Amino acid sequence: MEEKIYDVFARKSRGEALSHIGYLEAPDDALARVYAWKTYDEENWFEMCVVPRSAILPVNRDDGPFSLGGRSKAQMGGRR
């Protein structure tokens, strides 16, 4: 079962900026939404979004946490 990495962003109130709160692996967008809501449920979030890591375009560095292009841990040989 091929899975992609999704990054999870959330904020607690309308006036707050979205923050990166974690990531997960899911086979598709629908399950990524559910897994995010069920995994990162420690707060009463006002808003939560998931973004496929492959959709994030690094701007000034190629060694940042979001620069793996959505490849899964298995695809990276265990490296993240």
Added chain:
Amino acid sequence: MSGFQAGLPGASEELIAAFRRLLVSLADSKRVLGIRYSDWLLGAPSLEAGIAASSMAQDEWGHARLLYATLKDFGVDPATLEHDRSAAEYASVEALDAPFEDWAAFIAGVVVVDGALTVALEGLLEGGYESVDGRIGKMLGEEEFHHSLGDAWFRRLAGGSPEAQERLRTAVRAMAPPAIRAVAPGDEAHRTLSDSGLTLPAEQLRKRIRDRLEPLCRLLEMEVPEATAATGDWDSTRGRGAGAPAEDVVERARGDRNRALFVE
């Protein structure tokens, strides 16, 4: 909404008994469903799926707790219901008597059984019994995520290997008939409730369940199963067919072993 007051003052004994049966049946089903979900906290296809199963188990237990608490309106002690009944007294839908054998059965449980219970909650919400109205909104909000998980996984399994398809088909065929009958029995007690407006008529509830299942069953090239016939196995007191969940499951629901350590 009809705006029924807590405890249904002035209602007939038949109506109160029918409403109590509905609440206990829903609460017991959610409690046992929570245990069935929790069985797959470990062994799910991925860490994330296992965490979702765990969270859904917590949701179901929370829903059960809220529904048991509603029985206080009728002078019933929720603690007695939660801790003092034998398996034979449980009113949970018989599709939950046996554990979910594999992930296909888990997903069928989410889609078919949890889905049918959600339709029952919708019926209750539309009935307008005031002391559950606020609680059901929260439950239905949580159930949206159960539905999303069930729907997404059902589609994956239905598009998967022939074995996955067959396991899913077998589980749906086994669970749907008793689940539909339990939620929409259309027996005398149910008619008493729907005639009063406290829930929807059986035909409407069955149509809603069918509408939820039909697009998914089509993926498996199968018809939506019909409800189990109202034959001699129907237990009108509990609102389910004959049989009961295994005693060890009810022991877990009651928390017997650990309660004995510190509860007098």
